[in-house]
Amino acid sequence: MTLSKDFSTVQAPGSGRSNPKLALAESGHSRFALGQQTAGQSPLGQQPQPIRLPGTDCMIKPQVPLTSLTSFKVGGPAEMYIAPRRLEDLQASFEWAQTHGLPITLLGAGSNLLISDRGIPGLVVCTRYLRYSHFDTETGQMTAAAGEPIARLAWQAAEHGLSGLEWAVGIPGTLGGAVVMNAGAHGLCTADILVDTHTLAIDGTLEVWHPDQLNYTYRSSKLQAHTSLAAAEAIRLVTQATLQLQPGGDPEDLVAATTQHLDRRRISQPYHLPSCGSVFRNPDSHKAGWLIEQTGLKGHSIGGAQIAQRHANFILNCGGATANDIFQLIHHIQHTVEQNWSLCLEPEVKMIGEFQLA
Numbered sequence: 001m002t003l004s005k006d007f008s009t010v011q012a013p014g015s016g017r018s019n020p021k022l023a024l025a026e027s028g029h030s031r032f033a034l035g036q037q038t039a040g041q042s043p044l045g046q047q048p049q050p051i052r053l054p055g056t057d058c059m060i061k062p063q064v065p066l067t068s069l070t071s072f073k074v075g076g077p078a079e080m081y082i083a084p085r086r087l088e089d090l091q092a093s094f095e096w097a098q099t100h101g102l103p104i105t106l107l108g109a110g111s112n113l114l115i116s117d118r119g120i121p122g123l124v125v126c127t128r129y130l131r132y133s134h135f136d137t138e139t140g141q142m143t144a145a146a147g148e149p150i151a152r153l154a155w156q157a158a159e160h161g162l163s164g165l166e167w168a169v170g171i172p173g174t175l176g177g178a179v180v181m182n183a184g185a186h187g188l189c190t191a192d193i194l195v196d197t198h199t200l201a202i203d204g205t206l207e208v209w210h211p212d213q214l215n216y217t218y219r220s221s222k223l224q225a226h227t228s229l230a231a232a233e234a235i236r237l238v239t240q241a242t243l244q245l246q247p248g249g250d251p252e253d254l255v256a257a258t259t260q261h262l263d264r265r266r267i268s269q270p271y272h273l274p275s276c277g278s279v280f281r282n283p284d285s286h287k288a289g290w291l292i293e294q295t296g297l298k299g300h301s302i303g304g305a306q307i308a309q310r311h312a313n314f315i316l317n318c319g320g321a322t323a324n325d326i327f328q329l330i331h332h333i334q335h336t337v338e339q340n341w342s343l344c345l346e347p348e349v350k351m352i353g354e355f356q357l358a
């Protein structure tokens with residue numbers, strides 16, 4: 001059985017590599033051999049100095065550790081890293097990566113990612129500083145930048161008397177990540193309320209997408225393919241989104257309802273240790289957590305990674321876990337569930353970089 005891997009890495013034109021899986025497999029012999037570099041050494045020069053992105057006040061930093069930028073708190077460094085605040089800076093980042101033949105990886109809040117211990121080759125573009133939000137209390141529409149935390153938007157919507165986003169309060173991702181992942185909870189999801197979303201392509205083109213163009217299904221969208229394709233021209237970075245909420249609610253009631261949602265989740269899900277939320281998509285027949293629990297895997301661990309007692313579809317970093325521990329545990333769950341139920345659980349978590357089965 002092979003694990004499905006998602007390489008949310010887009011190849012920049014001119015890099016001469018047509019397949020990202022192959023590119024990563026080749027990395028041991030190329031300039032992208034992160035594991036072979038001297039710590040802190042930039043592949044773009046001998047000095048590991050940050051580089052100013054031409055025409056902007058943004059810095060591109062070499063060898064940035066990603067552990068603190070993901071909810072699992074594991075993984076190696078980004079070969080190069082940038083976190084732009086403005087659209088023009090994003091466009092300049094893409095141009096810079098193309099000029100240097102570097103693949104691009106898109107990072108939101110890192111709450112649905114397992115990043116390889118060997119890190120990510122190329123340029124990691126993080127959206128967390130893309131921030132603005134506007135709430136129209138007449139129409140009920142909320143427009144916000146991709147980097148806004150969706151939980152924060154849920155609280156703000158409630159305070160503005162807008163209902164319909166209470167379910168998002170326990171989701172630790174960005175609005176952009178929610179649009180791409182079709183994040184949801186309690187039977188509701190992003191696609192249900194999305195009016196439109198803006199994306200930026202590698203050539204700087206801006207596009208507006210409506211939900212019916214995005215092939216939305218459970219925790220899936222067409223945009224996921226646009227962050228993990230071999231063809232560079234397919235990259236689409238979500239820059240902003242507009243959601244339709246219901247106006248005219250009582251802020252006090254809505255804040256209370258939002259609090260209730262959060263309390264419910266804290267009881268049923270383990271928030272006390274690093275995780276990525278649900279590791280597997282629920283198959284049609286049963287909940288993934290139930291299947292894993294029935295297989296007797298609750299509490300099973302590999303290294304510092306453990307299947308949560310409170311919710312069997314969560315893997316927890318109990319301290320000192322490596323990305324590889326988590327990867328092996330994911331594979332062990334898939335293998336055991338397949339043996340018992342003849343069902344292959346599909347990971348919801350996106351795996352980026354190089355992993356090897358033991």
Ligand SMILES: Cc1cc2nc3c(=O)[nH]c(=O)nc-3n(C[C@H](O)[C@H](O)[C@H](O)COP(=O)(O)OP(=O)(O)OC[C@H]3O[C@@H](n4cnc5c(N)ncnc54)[C@H](O)[C@@H]3O)c2cc1C
Nearest residue numbers: 106108109110111112173174176177178183184238276277
């Ligand atoms: C404790 C916990 C609870 C969770 N509960 C839920 C839940 O109830 N429901 C649920 O659906 N999810 C849940 N999640 C998973 C996660 O929070 C969601 O999938 C979230 O939407 C991911 O957003 P992010 O910004 O962290 O994206 P990331 O994890 O950074 O990225 C996820 C994918 O989206 C791509 N991406 C991110 N931002 C952009 C962008 N702006 N443009 C293009 N591509 C982008 C990345 O390349 C990657 O492929 C939970 C996670 C945790 C840790």
